[in-house]
Amino acid sequence: MRSLNEQRMMVQKKQDEQDKRIKIVIGLGTCGIAAGGNKIWEAVESELALQGLQADMVSTGCIGMCYAEPIMEVFVPGEPRVIYGNLTPEQAIEVVDLHLGKSEICLDYAIAQDPRGFEPIPYIPDLFQTPFYEKQTKTVLGRCGMIDPDNIEDYIARDGYVALEKVLSTFGPIELIEEIKNSDLRGRGGGGFPTGRKWEAAYQSQSDKKYVVCNADEGDPGAFMDRSVLEGDPHSLLEGMAICGYAIGADEGYIYVRAEYPLAIKRLKKAISDAEAMGILGKNILDSGFDFTIHITAGAGAFVCGEETALLHSIEGKRGMPRVRPPYPAQSGLWGQPTNINNVETYANIASIVRRGAGWFASMGTENSKGSKVFALTGKVKRTGLAEVPIGISLREIVFDIAGGIQDNKQYKAVQIGGPSGGCIPESLLDTPVDYDSLLELGAMMGSGGLVVMDESTCMVDLARYFLTFTQEESCGKCTPCREGTKRMLEILQRICEGDGKPEDIDTLERLARVIKSTSLCGLGQSAPNPVLATLKYFRSEYEAHIYDKRCLAGVCKNLLLFKIDQEKCKGCTLCKNVCPVDAIKGERKKPHYIDEEKCIRCGTCISKCTFDAIYRG
């Protein structure tokens, strides 16, 4: 078998050379681009030319600190790399001029430094000591934001394809599966099924043709863990899939990526063709006799295609609808052949497990949930972004330490974990360790790792309505409880939010939820009622306030709001009267005004216009 060592040494040499030059790295994941990364790139490029400065410009994926995008890092040989955040193009130019032109650190915009191996720069926080980073363990995200995802050499230089080499030269399939089983890795897509057992089932199925499929149909609102890996470290997925192919005896793999991830698709395509060009994918990989090719299929936007049997139908060109299991894909999957399906994060863990050993992996986490897990932090927290934490960390640590707590000094209300299939968790349960089983007990689920944090201004009935709108629209229509039942649940929630809730509605919601959960065909239906059940469990009083008192305590449900004018504060300036689109505000000039409740459409325009804080929702 051919070894990659020679290449690795060459790459290392090349990189050592590069490290002697100044390097500017700009985060160009989708988040970075959305925040204006491309504009930073252009500005820096032209400024370098204008000033005649020499520096290599490199793009990278998401480093996780979405709250600080666009991010630019400056490497000067012999000095710690400095991370600048929240830059405008003008500020980026300023950084170039100062840091490169005058060798001065631009302290105004520097958010952190990576002092490893160097004398730290004073006044700039150590990246790894920052509250955002301190509690993280980067395994899956280890290379994201550190390497150029379009450059296979960057991957190879950082232990890339070492695991594949190791497997092909020293492991038999059974040994390999045993190693994965020993690591106790559980599927990161939501269900948490033990990965080694899944592989074993596919290995044991007898067939001349088998497939490895990667589920990259990340569809939960607020989830972007997989996208980051695909955009920031695509080779780690390819390596994991190839190892799986070797384990189960497959020579072909499919990555099912949602079409809404064009950058991920572009980078995966590049990664596949680069790997093929180096003989790491394709026929006779590294002269080992093992063949493995990978194809990409773009999904068409159906959430249900994240369900494995629907996903397989979609790859086959059929309508994406789930089917009854058994047979499981391990027995009869893609085109009727034994197939192993895992999600991106699961495959991205494989190479590290092989390289560093099952014991290393199993040393992280809790008794029944090992390793680390990537979470996407969104919502009303100070620091949104991606965090990879050891399983077992408490939700409080994630929300308050890593994400920095709630914005604008507001009160924490709940965190939705597991997306539309998950549930919300109130303040009182924030010390729950994050692992598969504890979350299930609370009526939430690990899901793929979306964490949406809500503050006091979120109405929990409205939240349930939001998620039900999502699942109801995404129901494929195959089984009755999900197709008809989610629609009816949504109808009831809408009614409650509009102030037309009936006393029996809570009972009906609970009955529907019980039936849909216990009788739906696939995971989508079985988990669709979770947001309603969880909000009913922890915030029942909000439902009751909507139904009986016709009040929305969070002030979200428009029909339940009354706009009032504080007679003490109102100066009678008539500003509100003039902007009211329906002439609901009455009153004479210089005398306190009042609102005609019958006419008011609760649009809120008057509140934003009032300069005396005299108008309030009550």
Next chain:
Amino acid sequence: MINITINGRETSVPVGTTILQAAQGCGVKIPTLCHYPDQAVKANCRVCVVDVEEQKNLLPSCSTMAAEGMNIRTNTARVMEARKTILELILAHHPQDCLHCIRNGQCELQELTTEYNVRQSCFEQDSRDLPLDISSPAIVRDPNKCILCGRCIEVCSSIQTVNALGLAYRGYDSQVVPSMDKDLFETACVMCGQCIHACPVGAIHEKEQVDDFFQAAADPKKILVTQIAPAVRIAIAEELGMETGELSMDKFVAGLKELGFDYVLHTNFTADLTIMEEGHELLRRIQEGGALPMFTSCCPAWVRFAEVFYPEQLDHLSSCKSPQQMFGSLVKGYWADKMGIDLANIYSVSIMPCTAKKYEAQRPEMNDSGFQDVDLVLTTREIGRLFKMTGIHPADTQGAAFDPWMGEYTGAGVLFGATGGVMEAALRTVYEVVTGRDLEQIELTEVRGMEGLREAEIDLDGTPVKVAVVHGLGNARRIMEDVQNGTSPYHFVEVMACPGGCVGGGGQPITTSNTKREERVEAIYGEDRYMPIRKSHENQEVLSLYLDFLEEPLGHRSHELLHTQYTAKNDQV
């Protein structure tokens, strides 16, 4: 064997038995909607869920295999709540017009609603408000009544391989639609009507023409002449609450006369005639080198299937019209002359087990008499309704004989109603015509049975003739693929679109399951066994027809009145 417990009853079942089958085996009823015994398991509707010990969720009994030691309860509180809720959910999205629904009293949803004591739904009633699809001359779709069980799609795609129906849109807006959401008649639909049998509710039904009959009967100038297809007598008994085949022919005839038909004749007569024409056509093709294999052409759904999917192979179809249409062109001509009736006054009604016959009667080719040869086609179900509306029970009549000239028939004609029947009838005649000897074994068991494809070979004095019988269009497709590739070994192939042949036709009584089809096939063979004459070429009235009018099989008049041509319809796909 696997040992399980259902509602406390201990039972053993073979490996591979579903919970539903196991429950049925020990007398426990579990309700179903999307489940259909002749189809693959879909597990869509979820009304068949049961409680299995140590399982978090309820499990669909139709798709869950019984496993050793399973403790199953089919009637726990949560099962009952689930079933009732699911029924309520379906009802809330289903028109509440049971009283004037065509399936009132024969609706699986209605039956379950009654059984589960669903009195009111707490959900807002929602109607889809979609237009009826009345584009087809044979089949009406009411998408508002559809409960999305998928049974029609399954039969159309898996069994018939026509793929005229599919699922469109998503979630709550899902609909079963004709392919590409076109009108049904603009698709490849062959109008076999198997989807009607599959439908548990009234979402697909025949184009009902009961009123057309009453209108014609009310016209004093019109002379109503009817023909009865061979599979109808067997099944009409079921419509009238009797056992399959229990109504005798003479009583059926008398019932029809009471209903208002002036003359009652038999399609079996033209079935015998078809054998004469088609048998000679086969011999001519073999002797003179025509396209082989030759395919039967009495099934209009099959003819349309060939026109749509195999337009380049249409020369393989026998040019013979179907018995219905041979009858149609003779009754307004030969028969009218014999009876001294003005053919312009004849209103020709055929009673068929078939929905596609409604379409066939309206094909533009079918007017060789100078008029539309067959004016109205009523299915077995519609005749059943006519009897019920008029209060006539044929079993209570005195009985009556067929009218002359086109009422005599043989056992061979009767066989047309069952899969393999045309082949058996043809071989009885062809053998004797060619060899001049009597058949020793008149019942040709090789072509009988319910296998999808059956083959036989007979020796016609040194010429081996290979024949095949298929039923269900999926099986026909298998053979046509070989024909397309030039590898079909056969000389003569019988195709019936419907599983079981005409006894399983789209116009037959609800329910038409495979078990029912087999019962009816048996009844057909029973009738043949007791016929005094069992070979088409011995039918005296057929011989008179040749003597007085047609002169010889494949002769000039036959060519004009009894044969037709086909046109490619591949633009339908």
